[in-house]
Amino acid sequence: MAQEPESATLRKIRDTGVVTLGHRTVSVPFSYLDARRRPIGYSMDICQRVVEAIRLRLGQPEIEVRLVPVTSATRLPMLAIGTVDLECGVTTHTVERQKSVAFSVTTFVAASRLLSKKSAEIFIIDDLRGQSVATTLSTTSIQYLTAVNQSRGLDMKIHAGADDQDAFLMVRNDHAVAFAMDDVLLRGVLASAPDAASYRMSDEALTTEPYAIGIVPNDPVFKQLVDGVIVGLYRSGEIHDIYKKWFESTVPLRNINLRMPMSEQLKRVIAQPTDSPDPATYR
Numbered sequence: 001m002a003q004e005p006e007s008a009t010l011r012k013i014r015d016t017g018v019v020t021l022g023h024r025t026v027s028v029p030f031s032y033l034d035a036r037r038r039p040i041g042y043s044m045d046i047c048q049r050v051v052e053a054i055r056l057r058l059g060q061p062e063i064e065v066r067l068v069p070v071t072s073a074t075r076l077p078m079l080a081i082g083t084v085d086l087e088c089g090v091t092t093h094t095v096e097r098q099k100s101v102a103f104s105v106t107t108f109v110a111a112s113r114l115l116s117k118k119s120a121e122i123f124i125i126d127d128l129r130g131q132s133v134a135t136t137l138s139t140t141s142i143q144y145l146t147a148v149n150q151s152r153g154l155d156m157k158i159h160a161g162a163d164d165q166d167a168f169l170m171v172r173n174d175h176a177v178a179f180a181m182d183d184v185l186l187r188g189v190l191a192s193a194p195d196a197a198s199y200r201m202s203d204e205a206l207t208t209e210p211y212a213i214g215i216v217p218n219d220p221v222f223k224q225l226v227d228g229v230i231v232g233l234y235r236s237g238e239i240h241d242i243y244k245k246w247f248e249s250t251v252p253l254r255n256i257n258l259r260m261p262m263s264e265q266l267k268r269v270i271a272q273p274t275d276s277p278d279p280a281t282y283r
Contacts, residue, residue: 006221007219007220007221007222008218008219008222009082009085009216009219009222010054010057010058010221010222010225012082012085013054013058013063013085014058014060017060017062017063017064018063018064018065018066019051019054019063019064019065019066019085019086020065020066020067020068020083020084020085020086021039021044021047021051021065021066021067021068021084021085021086021087021088022068022069022070022075022078022079022083022084022086022087022088022089022214023039023043023044023067023068023069023070023088023089024039024069024070024071024075024089024090025039025069026163026164026165027041027089027090027164027185027188028041028188028189028191028192028251028254028256029041029042029188029246029247029251029258030042030043030044030089030090030108030211030246031043031044031088031089031090032253032254033253034252034253035252035253038067039067039069039088040252041246042107042108042242042243042245042246042247043088043089043090043107043211043213044088045242045245045246046088046107046213046229046230046233046242047086047088047213049229049230049233050086050213050225050226050229050230051063051065053225053228053229054225057225068083068084070084070087070089071137071138071162071163072136072137072138072139072163073137073138075087075089075091075214076091076097076100076101076138076214079101079214079215079216079217080100080101080216080217082216084214084216085215085216085222086213086214086215086216086226087101087213087214087215088213088214089214090182090185090211091103091211091212091214092110092139092140092182092209092210092211092212093106093210093211093212093275093276093277094140094277095277095278097277098277100217101214101215101216101217102214102215102216102217102218102219102223103212103213103214103215103275103277104212104213104214104215104223104226104227104230104275105212105227105230105231105269105273105274105275106210106211106212106269106273106274106275106276106282107211107212107213107230108184108210108211108266109208109209109210109211109263109265109266109269109282110182110183110184110185110208110209110211111182111183111205111206111207111208111209112140112141112144112180112181112182112183112205112206112207112209113180113181113182113183113186113201113202113203113204113205113206114128114133114178114179114180114201114202114204114206115168115171115178115179115180115181115186115189115190115199115200115201115202116171116177116178116179116199116200116202117171117177117198117199117200118198118199118200119198120177120178122177122178122200122202123202123203123204124202124204125148125152125154125204125206126152126154128154128156128177128178129154129155129156130154130155130156131156131157131176131177131178132156132157132158132159132170132175132176132177133145133156133157133158133159133176133177133178133179133180134158134159134160134161134167134168134170134171134175134176134178134179134180135158135159135160135161135167135179135180135181136160136161136162136163136164136166136167136181137160137161137162137163139181140207140209141180141181141182141206141207142158142160144180144206144207145158145180146158148206159175159176164181164185164188164189165189167179167181168189168190168193171199172193172195180206182209183201183205184247184258184260186201187201187258187260188256188258191254191256191257191258192254192256207279208265208279208280208282208283209279210269210276210277210279210281210282212275213226213230227273227275230273231273234269234270234271234273239270240262243262243266246258247260247261247262248260248261265282265283268282269282
């Protein structure tokens with residue numbers, strides 16, 4: 001006999017027969033569209049396991065999955081008002097963001113870096129003094145750039161692209177000398193660039209970015225279910241197969257292989273799961 005839902009989210013899913021997933025369209029390899037315009041990726045695989053657990057919990061194997069595209073600007077507002085139940089994209093868990101939405105245990109750990117043309121000779125943040133720099137709208141990177149620009153008096157001109165491809169295009173077209181973004185996403189856009197050899201990613205890590213699945217706020221029972229699924233993937237070791245599929249193999253459609261072995265930070269998260277938004281936890 002199925003358990004009676006103890007949360008508003010599970011009750012809504014039970015009553016409507018629908019669970020709604022927010023997804024990205026171009027965030028390789030976390031959440032992007034395949035040849036059939038269906039979202040796939042590392043985050044989507046994790047969310048699919050959550051959907052299976054919801055169906056089992058409610059005893060409703062026929063529960064429908066509604067897929068809703070979100071952007072860096074719309075993802076959190078849509079989650080906060082319940083337009084989506086889970087945000088299965090590429091989102092950093094921060095103290096500020098958890099004031100309006102909830103987050104699962106950490107699913108990935110990235111570092112923000114600078115991508116630039118080798119000819120620009122950009123190595124550290126101070127090399128951007130008086131220069132134009134690109135990043136993506138409504139991201140932690142734009143928050144970091146704004147703060148450091150003010151605190152160090154760098155006089156940078158910060159431009160925000162609608163998505164990562166848009167921001168990278170600013171560097172390709174020389175409208176900005178560098179693109180500040182999480183290293184794994186920089187690898188994704190660079191892997192598709194025909195002139196990838198002309199670019200350099202900075203050794204200096206600007207920030208540490210713990211990614212998590214976004215969850216509707218004020219529903220601890222639903223969060224407990226989501227966390228339980230992810231921790232289960234960690235304890236069973238299945239997460240290593242999912243990781244290898246998306247970060248160490250050729251990904252569908254894009255025909256690229258990021259060749260990105262699992263970081264020591266993520267290995268520690270898998271061994272000791274945490275939902276901490278504090279970057280220091282992962283260093």
